[in-house]
Amino acid sequence: MKLLVWHWGRRGGGPLFTLRLAAALGDIPGLNVRLSLAGGAEILAGAAAPLCGWREPTYDNALGYAVQRLTGPLVRGRVTRRLMEDRPDFAICAMPALLDPRMTMALRRAGIPYAMVVHDAAAHPGEALNFRIMGQWRQQRDARVLFALTRHVEDALRRQGFGGPGQRVVKLWHPPISLGAMAPVMAHGGPPRLLYFGRLLPYKGLDLLAEAMERIAPDVPLQLRVCGDGPDSPGLKRLRAMPGVRVEQRWVGEEEVPALLAWADAVVLPYQEASQSGVAALAIAAGRYVLATEVGGLPEQLAGVPGASLCAPTAAAIARGLIQLTVDLAGAAMLAGGRGPVDASADWAAMAQTMLAALKPL
Structure with a gap:
């Protein structure tokens, strides 16, 4: 055939x-x-x-x-x-x-x-x-x-x-979509690194992410990197002004994606709507933790995935999820090797x- x-x-x-x-x-x-x-x-x-x-x-x-x-x-x-x-x-x-x-x-x-x-x-x-x-x-x-x-x-x-x-x-x-070998989570030895990666469009929930970050006490150890292409927005401007947040408003080339995932310990999907997520598929294969909102097909895609958690599409719920992520990642750092890439x-x-x-x- x-x-x-x-x-x-x-x-x-x-x-x-x-x-x-x-x-x-x-x-x-x-x-x-x-x-x-x-x-x-x-x-x-x-x-x-x-x-x-x-x-x-x-x-x-x-x-x-x-x-x-x-x-x-x-x-x-x-x-x-x-x-x-x-x-x-x-x-x-x-x-x-x-x-x-x-x-x-x-x-x-x-x-x-x-x-x-x-x-x-x-x-x-x-x-x-x-x-x-x-x-x-x-x-x-x-x-x-x-x-x-x-x-x-x-x-x-x-x-x-x-x-x-x-x-x-x-x-x-x-x-899951594997991009090859990379170090396990928390291997860098610093505070947890969280990544938002993808198109910077309104339904992706950047405003929710900004409000969630504003709800988190400044002494909670985490770094957030927002990376993707799209128009400027109020949520993006708020994120850019926050300490510990790095915004890269640009197209991310194919060759850059493995290093981007290798930098991260967890991927955050604060979406207001989603059919499913290619970014989640990359994160799962890379062995990264995932925090996603319970919208569209995301609960189905992430059901039973180790290290994946879901929350309501509200700023308060995302803030609680981010705080829990830092706790989970701190625990992963104490384990031998933590989580690494999976065979898909x-x-x-x-x-x-x-x-x-x-x-x-x-």
Whole structure:
């Protein structure tokens, strides 16, 4: 059986998730898996770039995107010819991206069915991606299988009318994403280090995090690092003014992420809404503690995970959770070695088998 696994986004967690998924499927005997990523994907830069047989030219900026959309009909012919040459039995979109219609229209023209991994069933509050979600809805409508990463997303898809005759909605999960070896928590010998990492958008709860930090007594030993790309906000300004808080308002490149996680002892997710979290998947694999709010699919993703705790999405509850984290991390420092990275390969292998079982009868 020949599979094509694609994602044409350049930055963020999409290329890494796609690479891990393609590798897990490729380890199944009898499967021939081809990987397609955006030619400008960060993960393909440098000498350690993974093998990728199909690097699709995409865009670097808004003007480049407009040009790609204008030349779409010409490009689709090239993509169709490539599909006809490779002739996969099935294609899987590992994460939606803006130029996916180029692939899905070519797949329909070539008579090749496709499935989609659905990370979000709707735009989050404050996101300027409603147009993208609308395009994603059209792609989901024509997919033979929709793979949801949490029950939260699965339920939303079914409420939207997906999963009718000729289409399946199958619930998966988000496996941990390992970035290699790193020192165990508290190996640095200083006060606990807490990390907020990701997009700096309103629904991510930066205002809640700022208020929570203001509730914590100054003698509680902790360092907080806030790192990510996004617009300025009142919550971010309050955090920037606090002692013991370091704010890095910038894009974090792919090559920087392992060192960022290695610096941290715990990752804080003060979200007001979430489908699931790629940052949590990285933190779990790295053996870092996690404090997250009980919203969306986070309770399901973190259920039973050692070192993970949940709290209500309020400043008071987050403050209590942060204080408890410092206690837990101080205890971890007294243990021999503390917690370190975990092996996530079995989790990815199990998910790949579940996906294959959903595809085979089709």
